[in-house]
Amino acid sequence: MxxxxxxxxxxxxxxxxxxxxxxxxxxxxxxxxxxxxxxxxxxxxxxxxxxxxxxxxxxxxxxxxxxxxxxxxxxxxxxxxxxxxxxxxxxxxxxxxxxxxxxxxxxxxxxxxxxxxxxxxxxxxxxxxxxxxxxxxxxxxxxxxxxIEIKDFDKEKAKKELQKEFKIDDEKIILFIGSGFKRKGAKEFLEIISQIDIDFKAFIVGKEKNISFYKNYAKELKIDKNVFFTGPRKDVDIFYAASDIFIFPTHYEPFSNVVLEAMSFENIVFTTKQNGASEILKKEYIMQNPKDFSIVSKIKTLLNDEENLNKIQKEMKNIAKNYTxxxxxxxxxxxxxxxx
Structure with a gap:
């Protein structure tokens, strides 16, 4: 050949x-x-x-x-x-x-x-x-x-690693990963999680030139103590593995790998219909636009129901296995x- x-x-x-x-x-x-x-x-x-x-x-x-x-x-x-x-x-x-x-x-x-x-x-x-x-x-x-490559992981071990590094308690973790925050919806991510009145920690992983804007916006929304901006990381698998819910309110995305990767690490994923990756999700996890705040009540329900949370996390991984x-x-x- x-x-x-x-x-x-x-x-x-x-x-x-x-x-x-x-x-x-x-x-x-x-x-x-x-x-x-x-x-x-x-x-x-x-x-x-x-x-x-x-x-x-x-x-x-x-x-x-x-x-x-x-x-x-x-x-x-x-x-x-x-x-x-x-x-x-x-x-x-x-x-x-x-x-x-x-x-x-x-x-x-x-x-x-x-x-x-x-x-x-x-x-x-x-x-x-x-x-x-x-x-x-x-x-x-x-x-x-x-x-994507389907990897083996230990969710509990990953959680403990993040708890140690960032000095956090055993709380549910909500994740955003992406570089170029404006198009990928980091601002909307912050707005969404600001409406979740349940104990959680959030991580925003990725490269962004205007990172100070997003840090200041988190302060303005009064969630800065709950959100960690890590910058770009080579060990993103730890964040995927430790997290429970992945929110990606992108404005435009042909098909984001991060959606598949998050699902493969047993995250429940929410993303917009402007993301081609939404085509593999059930409609209840698809946002109509980056400011579709109807997902807030769904996230709160999931965080309050451990059994259902774990069940859907496993379902998400099974879907990801079809896209190797x-x-x-x-x-x-x-x-x-x-x-x-």
């Missing part, structure tokens, strides 16, 4: 796309399939939109007979995995902007969808948006949900085999 070149401009150890790519490549290497990752090697001081243009120029110029499986918007992919969603749809939630990065993404996005031999969408939401905004033939788009990286990689490889 021809070597597969995976295209990803930026790499961060905390990125969902990067974690997905790492898992996929490990699976393919176990199948003795040769892979490489093509990253950008551009000066950090360059504006992001120029980096995007230069990266596209560089990878397309060097393509020749290489097989490109791209996770970024480029004009010369063989297969494009639309893990970042549809930028034109995202801008509808954000509002129009003359930022040259947005204009660059829109230009590259159109080229990507038109030139790719096959598009992999990670949710029905994204497939429908690609068709709606770019009139792409539905037959060209394959929906393959994300996959092995199943995702197998389906992805079937698509690759059509064109390689």
């Amino acid at each position: 021809k070597k597969i070149s995976f295209i990803r401009q930026k790499y961060t150890p905390f990125g969902g796309a990067e974690r997905y790519l790492e898992r996929l490549i490990n699976y393919l290497k176990d199948k003795n399939i040769e892979c490489e990752i093509v990253h950008a090697n551009l000066p950090k001081w360059l504006p992001s939109w120029i980096k995007a243009i230069l990266f596209n120029y560089k990878v397309c110029k060097n393509k020749k007979n290489r097989f490109y499986f791209s996770l970024d918007r480029i004009s010369c992919p063989d297969i494009y995995r639309a893990g970042d969603g549809v930028h034109k749809a995202f801008l509808k939630t954000k509002g129009f902007s003359l930022n040259p990065l947005h204009l660059t993404y829109l230009y590259l996005e159109k080229k990507t969808f038109n030139n790719a031999k096959k598009i992999i969408a990670n949710s029905i939401l994204i497939k429908e948006e690609i068709i709606k905004y770019y009139k792409i033939d539905p037959k060209k788009i394959e929906v393959i949900y994300n996959g 990286i092995e199943k995702n990689a197998q389906k992805t490889l079937e698509v690759i085999n059509e064109f390689i």
